Amino acid sequence: MVNYNVGWHLELTRRCPLACPACNRTMFKEMVVDPKQDINFDHLKKFFPVSVLPQIKYICLQGNLGDPVYHPQFHDISEHFFAAQDVNVITNGMQSHQFWERVLETWPSKSRITLSIDGLRDTNHLYRVNSNWEKIQGLFDLIAKKKHKCEIEWKYIVFEHNHHQVDEAQEIAKNIGIDIFRIQRTRKLSSKLDIKSYDNPDWFKKTKMGMWFYKKMDSCYNWAAKRYDIDVLTKEEKEIKKFPALTAKIDKLEDQVAKLKVEIVNIRRKK
DSSP states (O other), rough: OOSSSEEEEEESSSSSOOOOOTTTTHHHHGGGGOOBBBHEEEEEEHHHHHGGGOOSEEEEEOSSSGGGGGGGTHHHHHHGGSSOOOOOOOOEOOSHHHHHHHHHHHHOOOOOEEEESOOOOOTHHHHTTOHHHHHHHHHHOOOOOOOOSEEEEEEEEETTGGGGGHHHHHHHHHHOOSSEEEOOOOOOHHTTSTTTOOOOOOHHHSSHHHHHHHHHHHHHHHHHHHOOOOOOOHHHHHHHOOOOOHHHHHHHHHHHHHHHHHHHHHHHHHH
């Protein structure tokens, strides 16, 4: 018997127009046998009938090999799940103006849209390869009208090429009415940049999903520490200070790997 009283993460499709260098879709192309493979909506409705939806703590529509908003029936699928306690979609935001108009008009207050946008007009495409800033700007213009009920989050991965735009991006988010601006730090930059003021997880800890998540994480940490007799709660910053020379070498290697990934993507695109 299925226990529906939990959170569910669903990958709806293999479709995505981007070629982010560190994405599994780009790095392991053999995993994407059919780039247009979609989850069957009829099968979803059978597994998640309307009668069980109020039991579900949250539904997260996300993508490991694709972006959920590219499923041909995304609107029907997402609206089917509105009876759940919380609905979230994680996306790069690269959809049409008409698409986002419907989403912002229909998504309820208990839902959230997380936008993965890593920079501004001149930098977002450097990691989000093939992205179109005009589509993102069109979405920003719709958000600025403030007619939506759902919560909107901007998740910003910090790289060497975009860290100087964090302040400007946060100001844009504030001005157009985005509820949460969240930094996702890369390890090699976390010790070099003072971005604590931007990266505040308190809002998440207070949500139902956050309380469940941290409880589960504590349980896993405690189990691992006892089972393997290791200190799994050691802070990375302590290790960085303890081994500065080794950290510098790792940083250099990570920079080289990141550049190679971008070069590989560019070579594949030219073929």
